[in-house]
Amino acid sequence: MINPTLIKIRQKIQAQKLTLQEAAAAIGIGASALERHLSGEYVRSDSMAKYRLWLEEVQAQNNPQATAKQRSDVEEEFLSPLPPIGGMDTQSITPQKPLNVVDLFCGCGGMSLGFERFDGGRVYRVAMALDIEAPMVRVFNDNHPSPSGNLPIARQSDITDFMSESEIQGYYLDHLARTTGDTALAKELTELGNGGIPSLRKRLRELDQDFLENLHALRSRTDYISAIKSLGSATLGQTSVSGFHNATKLPSSGGSYPKVGPLIWHQDGDIPDTVRPFDAPLDDKLLRSCRSRMRKLWDNEAGKLSTRAAGAGRGQLASAAERIDRFMDFLESSVMRAVKALWVEWRATREAVRRSFFEAPLTQARLKSIYEDGRQVTVLLGGPPCQGFSRIGRGKIRSLKEQSVHVHEDEDSVDSRNQLMHQYVLFVAALAPKIFLFENVRHFQAVVKAEGIEFDAADILAEAIESVSERGLGYAVSRKIVVASQHAVPQARERFVMAGVRKELSKTLSSADAAAWCLSLQRRRAVPLQVALEELPEPNFSNQELQEAILEKPHSPLRNETAVPDQASDIYRAWAFRGAVVDAHLARPPRRDDEAFFSLMGPGKRWMDYRCDEAPTLQRLAAMLAKLNDALKSSPDLAARLGISNDEVSNLVASADGSLSLRLLLESIPPQPGELEHHLLTATYLRKREGAHGDWLSRMDPAQPSKTIVSHMAKDTYAFVHPTLPRTLSVREAARVQSFPDDYRFGSVGLVDGFRVVGNAVPPLLSLQFAERVAQVLSKEDVTPGSKKTPNAAPIIESEQLAIT
16 A cells, blocks of 8 residues: 555646656655655655655645644644543552563563563563563563572463463463462362373473484484585575474484474473373374374475575575585485484374363363463563465454364464464463553554455454454454654654454443553654663673673763753653663674774765765766767777776776765775775675665764664664764664663673664563553453552653652
């Protein structure tokens, strides 16, 4: 769908009878970029700003007084609180004990932190968090300690492994019992039958240990060792090869003792020696079905390798294809056929054991009863990648109910992104939260196509959640694009957020209004980047983990002490500036030649801003060189008479384009020792411009909110050059921009993983405001015995004592 602003742009161009080139020049954007944007391609925020400004100029020319009034009205609306929604007020709740929150795809805990710290921790507690990546889980647990210490709050788990609602309930209840030390709950789980969940865990652990021992024996064979040596580490480290191991949960091929990845129920804490393993007989038909499914999984993943190998290109792509081909030959070897047979039996038996346990009707009924006896999850957080969901459609949604016991049998689940969406729906059905909240990228596919018909993705999701449940759940759903910079976060991060509220939750307002209220955050003035960087000393330029830095006192020069106090900035400071020490203040050391170039860049300037494509002098120079080049070609003796060479003139012709200004700047910087010129003086870099990653190297503007912090910073940080210093941001500075408090620790994962976990996070100050809104909705119902409603004179984010403790 074309953005409404672009529709207005097209209308104005047609009304003024402008050519594409004339309109582009008036707007201040490239003609090719304008053509792409008008056809519906993605428009970056800076380009969109140019379009809006051009529309405002046109309106101002037509009616200056009206335009001034519009701007005044917009500013007034932006700065004022949003009006209450039908019957909603600013009440919150103080439950007898904090309400259980589960965070799926938890990352390093940004979304959880806002809920956990809301109102001093009196309203919510994060009961369980799941993520597949170890660095994310490590940072989460560094900052969210387990009450009992017996099991961490965050677990490294692949949620596509869960096979039924009852298994999710069992996993959650077992987790709850061990993290809280709830002996009564632990006893109930033991009494489920055949030794209960502890016995199931014991049986699965024995299966895993037997598999690893037998796999190690196979890998000790001389033919396997010889094959591994011939493959080499480059092949085994190839991304597609690692992906095969991750998808199948086959321990990485190699010579060391094998280890299983993030498989649920694997190595998940101590089991008493007195526990006997679950020993109920397995149905032969069930085992055969599980074996068939595992063989299909292996073959599908091997097929993906074949497809990737066939897409050979040049250079690195060709090398990657050769490595994949070698690994595929390795898969067909006799020893790997034996490994496959062993793997199939292990995964199939493991699955059959779990299904035998959780599909027993008495076990399902008992788990449901235990769960609903005061152990329910009130809020479910997290948002799965949703691109693959577009392939499902309403017909598939209707079939999900029958697949709720074993969702993977849906053929569309071959797409891992669809599996994640299926599993998210399964978690909602199993845990039946009062409210669910998930966020996704700004360009979440709001309209999807299936079987030639367009559907709204949010409607499909809501229908899926209702259809898959056997409890007759119903949710009212609201969705919104939330811009973090409008809510005291110093970052122009735009995210799609969806809230779902149980239809029977509120008796005093409609559930649709309640869902909308969860997303209706008060808007504020933008907090500039310079506020986020206050008080930080120079970073360390190493990758040392757990390194700490003392915060500077008094404030650094970045802070303008004479500025008028700003409410949004003060809210941000009160939330983020905690304690006198920070860790993870680590940055990449700049190359000396890059440091010199950074020093030449002005605040808020991008690589593409230093091009001179439209400069008249450049155009005259290019035209003159082109004529000289033509003359040299037609008169071979002219070059000798002028004392120049044809090649030299041809090279100058090639250089006389918009990148000439960049070339001159870079040539003024001495190259690194041993290098002939600045390393950025290549065609690959110099041709970058609008529409071709021209903002890949950018100096940040201290007076504006930061651009979106992204996980790509783990690879390079050139798009995040410090606004006043000739270096890129540190991990701690990126965390500040994301609104993580200074007492939130990232030091255990180092620089590369630090950027990745910070870039993937939800800004916790934004989450805090969602937590307030959700609490106000929950205040309309007594969610726990002993809950009491607490009226607040103003929204909680306004009160430092209540919101920031």
